[in-house]
Amino acid sequence: MFRFCGFCMLLKALTTEAATGPCKTLILTRETGTLAYSVYPKNVTCITWIITVPAEHLVKLRIITFFYQSPSCKNSILQIHDGQNSSGDAFESLCGLGKNLATLFSSGRHLWVRLQASTNDTADLYAVFEAVNQSAVGSCRGPKDTVISLTSRTGRFFSPLFPNHFPEGTKCTWVIIAPEGHFVKLRIKSFSLDRSCLYSNLQIRDGQSSTSDSLNKLCGEKAAELSVFSSGRYLRIELHSLRIPVETPYYAAGFDAVYEAVKQLPALYSCTARTRSITLESQTGLLASYNYPLHYDDEIECTWRFDVDSNYKIQLSFDVFNLSLSPECSDDYVQVDNKRYCGSQKPAPITLDSSDMRVTFKSSGKTKYPGFKASYEAKRTAAAILTIVGICVGAALTTLCVVTKLCFWCCRSDDQAQLTFAQVTNAETEDTRIQEQDSTL
Numbered sequence: 001m002f003r004f005c006g007f008c009m010l011l012k013a014l015t016t017e018a019a020t021g022p023c024k025t026l027i028l029t030r031e032t033g034t035l036a037y038s039v040y041p042k043n044v045t046c047i048t049w050i051i052t053v054p055a056e057h058l059v060k061l062r063i064i065t066f067f068y069q070s071p072s073c074k075n076s077i078l079q080i081h082d083g084q085n086s087s088g089d090a091f092e093s094l095c096g097l098g099k100n101l102a103t104l105f106s107s108g109r110h111l112w113v114r115l116q117a118s119t120n121d122t123a124d125l126y127a128v129f130e131a132v133n134q135s136a137v138g139s140c141r142g143p144k145d146t147v148i149s150l151t152s153r154t155g156r157f158f159s160p161l162f163p164n165h166f167p168e169g170t171k172c173t174w175v176i177i178a179p180e181g182h183f184v185k186l187r188i189k190s191f192s193l194d195r196s197c198l199y200s201n202l203q204i205r206d207g208q209s210s211t212s213d214s215l216n217k218l219c220g221e222k223a224a225e226l227s228v229f230s231s232g233r234y235l236r237i238e239l240h241s242l243r244i245p246v247e248t249p250y251y252a253a254g255f256d257a258v259y260e261a262v263k264q265l266p267a268l269y270s271c272t273a274r275t276r277s278i279t280l281e282s283q284t285g286l287l288a289s290y291n292y293p294l295h296y297d298d299e300i301e302c303t304w305r306f307d308v309d310s311n312y313k314i315q316l317s318f319d320v321f322n323l324s325l326s327p328e329c330s331d332d333y334v335q336v337d338n339k340r341y342c343g344s345q346k347p348a349p350i351t352l353d354s355s356d357m358r359v360t361f362k363s364s365g366k367t368k369y370p371g372f373k374a375s376y377e378a379k380r381t382a383a384a385i386l387t388i389v390g391i392c393v394g395a396a397l398t399t400l401c402v403v404t405k406l407c408f409w410c411c412r413s414d415d416q417a418q419l420t421f422a423q424v425t426n427a428e429t430e431d432t433r434i435q436e437q438d439s440t441l
């Protein structure tokens, strides 16, 4: 099919070198170039390219066409190694149709490519390479699915070429390792994979192995995902993407993330990415800003609602309060009863009516501050207390009446009992007398 198309004829015209030796080697030291080659039956069938790009750059190789006509891939193959010779790590070998579209990055300045075909087979290759700044590619490069360990206390990682399209088929794993006794805090600042969720996703695991618990599996296009914490020293992030047929390409800007090792995890009573809308049901308790006692940083809104009876008021007092200060508290604020609080001045205790039992915390994502911690207590309102007093008084009176009645009844019963006893006693006495009389007779 490919063999006879016009494009292939063009490629053949473009073919730069015909291998004539056992394996011809071409050294390429340009910043961009083409690897084009056609092998006909019985032509000499091996060529090697060694690409070297300037310092601090990597080789980006894009294989546009690779066609190889053979029922098996036994003898003919496109081999790509990460380095100046075949002892560098190997990329997946390409063979046959269907795998003919791929982009890959070397991990260093060199890439070694060899096309080999057995004498009776036909092969076509058309590929382009360019030098790319290694800091634009990031850590996800080299032979596929390598595990990248990140051990510094803070850092950044991203999909290759972010925010430009990363190559379909990119697979990378990052394992963040925090120092002993620390936890990993991950913030995904930007996230956009293929819209359909069919071809790519980002898996976040609470541990270092591929079987550690999944914390999240992100796909599609989203606004930035908020902070994620490991429960131990390790956090594993896996980028999966499929190399798909050329008819259905997808565009994916990828993701950009930062991480840091933290000494503690957010307190249970703080607002977190997973708990942004909190209902407080107990009579007393605590509430705190995003990820407290860690400093808040993301753009987020947290709300607390007090689910208590309308007979209660909420007394809210701030134990810690330090937010950024902005005009009219437009950046970061705590809102209670339609009033905004910000800055580092601790607000006086606030009493909330049942009609507006809601506290909001909002951060703009522009600043990093400690936030707030507050305690609350649900107290009965005066009206509720009066009602209760009324009920108590009522209850007390009722009890009194019941007690009085019971006593009265008890006393009466005692009188009757005595009477009966007296009657019985008298009767017995009379009988006895009669008997006595009989016996005397």
Ligand SMILES: *[C@@H]1O[C@H](CO)[C@@H](O)[C@H](O)[C@H]1NC(C)=O
Residues within 6 Å of the ligand: 083, 084, 085, 086, 087, 088
């Ligand atoms: C292959 O290249 C590496 C450097 O990338 C070099 O150290 C090694 O000696 C080379 N091996 C051969 C067989 O040339």
Ligand SMILES: *[C@@H]1O[C@H](CO)[C@@H](O)[C@H](O)[C@H]1NC(C)=O
Residues within 6 Å of the ligand: 118, 119, 120
């Ligand atoms: C190439 O084809 C010829 C004739 O069909 C056959 O004799 C020969 O063994 C083949 N060579 C290889 C390497 O398959």
Ligand SMILES: *[C@@H]1O[C@H](CO)[C@@H](O)[C@H](O)[C@H]1NC(C)=O
Residues within 6 Å of the ligand: 055, 056, 133, 134, 135, 136
């Ligand atoms: C690579 O990119 C970084 C960041 O954009 C820049 O600071 C650096 O100068 C670039 N390096 C080269 C060699 O162009």
Ligand SMILES: *[C@@H]1O[C@H](CO)[C@@H](O)[C@H](O)[C@H]1NC(C)=O
Residues within 6 Å of the ligand: 322, 323, 344, 368, 369, 370
């Ligand atoms: C509030 O937090 C900021 C940022 O961490 C800090 O610089 C400042 O000293 C704190 N202010 C008070 C009053 O604690």
Ligand SMILES: CC(=O)N[C@H]1CO[C@H](CO)[C@@H](O)[C@@H]1O
Residues within 6 Å of the ligand: 017, 018, 019, 040, 041, 042, 043
């Ligand atoms: C590039 C090259 O030399 N190709 C030759 C391969 O062999 C056929 C005949 O078998 C020639 O026609 C090609 O020119």
